[in-house]
Amino acid sequence: MLLQDVYKAAKVVKSGNHFTTVNEFTDQLPALRPKVLWEASLEVVKIGSFNVDKIVTEEDKGAPLATLVSVMTNTPLAIARWYPYSLGTHNEVRVKIDSEYFRGDLYLNGVLPGDKVAIIDDTISTGGALIALIKAIRDAGGNVSEVICVVEKVGNHGVERVLKETGVLV
Template identity: 35%
Template sequence: MLERLKDSLVKSPVIKRGEYNYFIHPISDGVPSIDPRLVQEISDYIERIADLNVDTILTVEAMGIPVANALSLKTGIPLTIVRKRPYFLEGEVELSQSTGYSKGTLYINGLKKGDRVVIVDDVVSTGGTLLALAKALQNMGVEITDVISVIGRGDGLLKLKELGVEPKILVTIDVSEKGVEIQDVFGDQ
């Protein structure tokens, strides 16, 4: 299961971003190029495990987009992209994003109270992004049916669980200066 994802992850180079060991992978960086069979494998798997009784698939610019878009094409469910720039439209919601290596602002447009969304992103690490996003959606009265991350690392999951959000992580990895190791695969027990 998820053979292409696992095989490609263990080949990922690791660089330093400050103190943070940052892995580089097609799904989370678009570097090197993205093999469409990899995206196919991942979106097929997400379609099987996610609650897709939703109005829209919600992802965060930039690197959630390839997988979320593949899922949208497969299922016919619309795609909503949380952007890193404002549009100043009525109802736009602004939130602060913090990762292990960056800080920024995200902007939600196109959602209203009562909407049901599944969140699909490429990586969860510190949980800073998903935590801020889930809080903002809860404040808007948007229902989150599921949170899916292709790759998980670090202790962000614990913070998310405290908020009542339990993401489904396809592959959990450990990242060190030596490289990437697979720790867990969703559904393998």
Template identity: 40%
Template sequence: MLEEVKKSLENSPIVKKGEYNYFVNPISDGVPAMNPKMLRELSLAVHKYADLDVDKIVAVEAMGIHLAAALSLATDVPFVVIRKRQYGLEGETQVYQKTGYGSSNLYINDLHAGEKILLIDDVVSTGGTLIALIKTLKDLGLDIKSTVAVIEKGKGKEIVEAATGVDVLSIIKLDITDGKVVIEKTIDD
């Protein structure tokens, strides 16, 4: 399992953003083109290991959207996108996030206290996005059944778990060594 995903990640070019080593991949960037087999592999892995007894799948714009859509199609669970744009809708909640390469506000709509959710994002590396979101989602009274970071880079998962007390399910752990993506382990290992 995850053979297409591993091949794609290992062939990812590396771009420096200041001191941050950023890998460019369809999962995390939408380029090059996403092979549907990769989405299928990822969806099957999440389906196999995550708690899917949820009311909604919650994704972070932009690169969580395709992951949530694939999972939604496989499970018939609706998904909601936490957006980078403010709409000003009633009940909208603003969240400030700081990552290894920038900061911005995110906006939560159509999530309600007591709902059971699966939170999915493409990558956890510094933990900035997931920490801010988990804390806010808990404050809103949501029941986070599973938190999934498809790709774990460095110590991101550990940072999020320590800061929030929430377990993070990662599908693939990788790091960048000598300018290349190195797969350290997968969820199946």
């Protein structure tokens, strides 16, 4: 499996209080090969049911993966951003985010009341990004049907934290 090779070749660096890898899949360093993205996306599509109205991710590391999964499942994609659009015509939701990499505000557009949503992300670490995404979807009136991440940083306990704080299993 290519993804295993990507992580074996990854560099490990300190990021705040945590260690992280810098690698082709999550950081596009070196540039992300299409066959690596394709392999990861196929695994996500195999795991998920995708009986949803929308796929949601955050604009940083999960975007390439969620975009391809959106195309493969023919499901509309909404991307949470680190900045507002403030157009006044969309259902923009702002929530606080406290993750391994970022602390501040996260803005979600494109999720409507009653939407069933799948969250797709590359990695779960401390769970902070997923908790913020789940809150934003719920604040918009949507329902989180499933959350799928390709990689878990096991020592950071993100899966347990997300379940404890939101009731959602990753």
